[in-house]
Amino acid sequence: MATVRDATYELLRAHGLTTVFGNPGSNELPFLAGLPGDFRYVLGLHEGAVLAMADGYAQARGGAAFVNLHAAAGTGNAMGMLANSVYAHSPLVITAGQQVRSTVGQEVMLANVDAPALPKPLVKWACEPACAADVPRALSQAVHLANLPAKGPVYVSVPYDDWAQEAPEGVRHLTMRRTAAAGSLSGAQLDELVAALDEAENPVLVLGPEADAEEANVDAVRLAEKLSAPVWIAPSASRCPFPTRHPAFRGVLPAAVQGVSDALAGHDVILVAGAPVFRYHQFVPGAYLPEGARLIHLTSNPGEAARAPMGEALVGGVRDALARVADAVTGGRRPALPPLPGFRTPPAAASGDRLHPEELFALLRRNAPQDAVYVKESTSTTGAFWAQLDLSLPGSYFFPASGGLGFGLPAAVGAQLAHTERQVIGLIGDGSANYGITALWTAARYGIPVIIVILNNGTYGALRWFSKVLDSGETPGMDVPGIDFVQLAGGYGVAASAVRTGEDFVRALKDALGSGRPAVIEVATELTEP
Incomplete structure (x- = not known):
């Protein structure tokens, strides 16, 4: 039976x-x-x-x-x-x-x-x-x-x-049984969208996590290049859908109404693909769109299409839509965008026994594998990360999509379990690490060779920044000093080291990369703002 x-x-x-x-x-x-x-x-x-x-x-x-x-x-x-x-x-x-x-x-x-x-x-x-x-x-x-x-x-x-x-x-x-989505733009919808982009004086692309999840990155690049259009990542970015060193790349939009409107000022057509419109965070009210701008939204999610407070939406496959639009738009109407300047020199830390997060990320860019996958949950170092990392391949970046701490460390373990061909590096704040620290046992138990870099600044850095934004003054429970992540990792069976200089970090990273085992590197870092 x-x-x-x-x-x-x-x-x-x-x-x-x-x-x-x-x-x-x-x-x-x-x-x-x-x-x-x-x-x-x-x-x-x-x-x-x-x-x-x-x-x-x-x-x-x-x-x-x-x-x-x-x-x-x-x-x-x-x-x-x-x-x-x-x-x-x-x-x-x-x-x-x-x-x-x-x-x-x-x-x-x-x-x-x-x-x-x-x-x-x-x-x-x-x-x-x-x-x-x-x-x-x-x-x-x-x-x-x-x-x-x-x-x-x-x-x-x-x-x-x-x-x-x-x-x-x-x-x-x-x-x-098999089921598959078959949503696609109609010929009339495609023609109207292409016409809007071709006729635009100054179009801009805003890409979201669905574009990366569907591996539409290459099609997004083709579209940006044909339009000579700048590209932003939608606010509250949980994935990276566009190469960060491409001449069109402009960064991540701020997660506030006025901030988005200010960043997109001067653009007459805003094409948003694979992102909600928009996932704001800090409350800074203002105009939803710059004056005279038209927003067109491509998404596979009817809920996201329906709840947006502005713009017009087309619901269907994002990769299919981007590929067809990239094929159909007329190229060469606008001058090509100039190349990005080289990476800026990371600021020096105020203390000689700590690293500035930008210096840490610059060291990763130079010494980690080119195809490394980064799972990040160090929320006070967001700006530093985007300033220094060079991400070019699909599926190279993951961040908690709803801001709930505890995602990063275990998600890095899970991502490495899925990737036998790419190195996964978790960039985890000391506050965040404690929410998911038990995942180190799983990494040790199953021999999952993930590398966890813990940025230890002894405080909830993003909250300290928010206390300024909200003008809330000094608040209890902000600091988490005295945690020894080397001993914690060792207790779960994971090799670990603590470093305070760039040279020591590079040495620890290279040892971890060659070990074939999980590793934790605790780095003393300076407090920065997102």
């Missing part, structure tokens, strides 16, 4: 979901016991780290990841990281064990009361199947929904006595 559990593993196998990220509890044991030999289980020591590892893995591999959480408590522990996954459009298939079906209404220990409501409104879809026979079909629906535009996390709660029940007739059809 084929069971619901058997049918589920066949379904996961058919979709290539043979890596399970989790932290098991009693409700999950009946599903996990006797894990098939072609599956691997990646254990995290806290569900927040589990979800962030799966998120980094999914984004780096460009496909879905499977997550197994423990009932309501485990789901709750993962919710902070789930917020990042939603805005990163990470296709996560999240399952959680539920108590025996007949006891849930009694609210016995480990019953997930109203399980589908718990992860809402963050997930695209959540359910607890009405009966055991519907579990495989519900999980099939979850996989397809996670992967269809706009991609995102889904959630299925499964009572643990369901796994042993007989699989229903016809379940084999689920393994053969």
